[in-house]
Amino acid sequence: MRIVFKKSYDRDIDLHEHGWSRAKIAVLAGIMIVLPFLVGEYYLAEATNTLIWALAGMGLMVAVGHTGQVSLGHAAFLAIGAYADSALMNAGLPFLLSFPIAGLITGIFGAIIAIPAVRMSGIYLAIATLAVFVIVEEMVIMLEPITGGVGGIMAPSIQIFGISFDRYGALQNFYWLILGVVALVAWGYANLMRSPTGRSFLAVRDSEVSARALGINVTRTKSLAFGLSTGVTGLAGALMGHYIGFYNYELFSIFISINLLLVVTIGGLGFIQGAFLGAILITAVPQAIAIARDGLNANFGIDLGSVPGLDTMIFAVILILFIIFEPTGLYGRWLKIRVWFEIFPLARRDMFRRQKSYLKTERMK
């Protein structure tokens, strides 16, 4: 059992309480950096996809996990980010400019939509964001000169200072680029959550009436949270466009919105780490199912490839089990396992029973 001897308030303000956790992050970052030399092209592309999903998950986590606002419309913000980035690059802007501007456009769009939308909460907000999604989808089809309409467009190849970061031509560079973006956003997100702004998000999530009494402008705080959330999602959308290469509106379907909600819910609402764990699960499970299915077919002659909807069913079962048994998600479960080891052998069966509570996203006023 480790006891941290704190001799300064800075220990609580720092991102890491002790050197050990800083070292773990360094090891993880090191592995991620050398990953292209360890795995083949196929798995590197999968890792890239997972990172993009983690980025989008972090975006949604700001809104759902930390501010308590459910959104079913985040696929629309992925789309806005992707099309904005492609359009700006086609207009001649370099990626270094078009990428942040695409995020900014998406963020501003989200913040403006939030001003009327955040007066709703829970299921009503979910329906409102769903409406936004439908409108954006129609707009994408209608704005054919920019978006290519139903036919779709090709995401331009990324060049930074003459070095190619093309998805197919230079996958390693593309991977490092995305790793850098994800690391930067995660750092900013962690900073946000230890600052007064992040605390005001949590305050609005848990009790609007006392947030107001403490001087927090609830409408402005929710709009800011939604703007940051959609901005990061827009960045993820831009990268998703480059990752897929040639895409149309069907890439950003309502299922993407739902999958994103799964990422944050299964990963662990209210934890940045949850977005990563959720993204790993959502991108790895279909692969694992496919590998297992091929294995069954090859070794035992059981052919499950003809069973329709098997992947979806397994997904659904995982989600239902998590909602019933572990509302705090994968990261919440990991925290409990860690405590079990840290205080071994003093853990008791019902230690976390009182903490089993759902986030109040459905709160009525």
Added chain:
Amino acid sequence: MSLLDVNDLAVHFGGVKAVDGVSFSVDPGEVFAIIGPNGAGKSTIFNLISRIYEPTRGTIRFDGQDITGLKAHDIAQLGIARTFQNIELFDHSTVLANLLMGRHTHKSTNFVQDILFLPKVRREEREHRHRVEEVIEFLELEAYRNKMIAGLPYGVRKVVEIGRALALGPKLILLDEPASGLSVEETQDVAYWIEDMRRDMGLTVLMVEHDMSLVNQVSDRVLAVANGKPLAMGTPQEVQAHPDVQAAYLGTAVGDAA
């Protein structure tokens, strides 16, 4: 000059006159209590002062400024903090984080500076922490500093809520039934804290309370209300001896009605 001036305050919800023509003023450094039977409109008066409800009639002045037209989130900026009758803490955060949220009005950084965590943000965080630690020491919350609210007993939550209001550094603190649901010992603690807030911190206290022993111990003046209307105002002894107050609490004796 009085710190808080409530003049002819009224709020009607449809035909229900929840508060109807209540006037009182609270002097700086005073402990002022509002008592009355259930449904008398005490908490409604609080919600009017903290601008959660819109008054039908009347004005509220704080520190010489008319606050009747302000937004609910502007009130804290002026130095008015409050607690809630049914605890309204941030359940999924620690005691320390809850108290730090009380410092919101003192932040001067914007969200971009926060995301980059510039040195200025760290300086302010240290300052907030210093102030919060003073509150923790005052209310003896050291043992609970890093505990989640969701797992804390009722009595401790009640104290954390007072702490969050104090962390704001207010001039006026509104306590909505600070002793409800507390044991005799805990109520005694609250009495000492209110006394210390007034004497050592120079705070003005406005409270709604049912526990008459607490009201008698700490309050300078008491206002009794019933059915939204003021009944009597004065020292605790005067108000309790007032025939209208006794009638409101105990009902009129059968023989007296004639």
